[in-house]
Amino acid sequence: MSRLHVTKDFWIGALRAEGPTFAAAVAEAPPETPVLSCPGWTVTDLTLHLAGIYRWVHSFAGSPVATAPPARSQRPELEAGTTALQTWQQSYDQLMTLLDALDPEAPAWNWAPQPKKAGFWPRRMAHETAVHRWDAQLAIAAGEPIEAKLAADGVSEVLDTWLPAGRRLNHGPWHGVVQLTATDAGQDWFLRLRGEGVALLDTATIFDHDDHHARAQVAGTASDLLLALWGRVSFDTLDVTGERALLGGLRTG
Incomplete structure (x- = not known):
């Protein structure tokens, strides 16, 4: 294996590209559109799933200690008058603000057999978003390859x-x-x-x-x-x- 050299800036850049593309696909699809690559899910389910992951990571990734956080809930509840996409957008914006300021070498819990450092999370969120962007685009028959x-x-x-x-x-x-x-x-x-x-x-x-x-x-x-x-x-x-x-x-x- 000859791993390509990548950095926090690369993953943040990927999130800045993939996030809005995900949102555009969700905006185009009726909320109950099936997500064929995630059997049993609708576009609303997919959107709230990703929003929930963002909120969970935001809750601990900036902590000064690497203790394990509470288990992630499956999806956030929609507030009255708020759409799934609006909930996702708020969660995405909050996460991006955190990750932008994050020192990759700072302590942060992760579930992998790797050093407990904050740099784990920009990478993880970039790939989580990219794959789910593909899912969302597939739901509208517009799946584009991941860069x-x-x-x-x-x-x-x-x-x-x-x-x-x-x-x-x-x-x-x-x-x-x-x-x-x-x-x-x-x-x-x-x-x-x-x-x-x-x-x-x-x-x-x-x-x-x-x-x-x-x-x-x-x-x-x-x-x-x-x-x-x-x-x-x-x-x-x-x-x-x-x-x-x-x-x-x-x-x-």
Whole structure:
């Protein structure tokens, strides 16, 4: 893996681009429009879900300590006379004000096996917003790919954060190395699956293990790779060779 260099400013920039695009898609859709990529959800459900995440992160990410916050409630209640989009916009604006001023090295709780630093949250919110922007656009038949560099970092986030934290969609006895290639971002990832365990391999050290050969290879745009990892599109839409069954161990959600 040769991870692209990204910073807080990159993630804030992504949020500034993806947030308004999400809002524009929501504004175009009738509130009860189904979100096909989130079965059982309407556009209103999606909008309040994202607003709730923003509010939850806002409640603790700026705290001077890294203690765990109360569990997140599923969605905020709408105030009388307020729409879901207005609730989302208020939550987004408050979060952006916080993240703009946030020192990435300051202490902040997160749920991952990573240092408890505030820099976790601009990254997490950028990818949460980008994927849900895609969901919202799909609801109006206007889904646009996620920008390549952002999507490549999103793939890295799934592999270095979600899967090591045990946040897999499916659990199973997978064993073997999987190679992912983002054809438009010039980036490869090698992930070793060991039952419930996972290890993201550095290409500089991958040959230190006897069983280094990838048993499954997946190639496609960074956006399609990310959306496949999140279950938004099928791995069948990508170029897959080798043991397809291993790909079940890569999905998060």
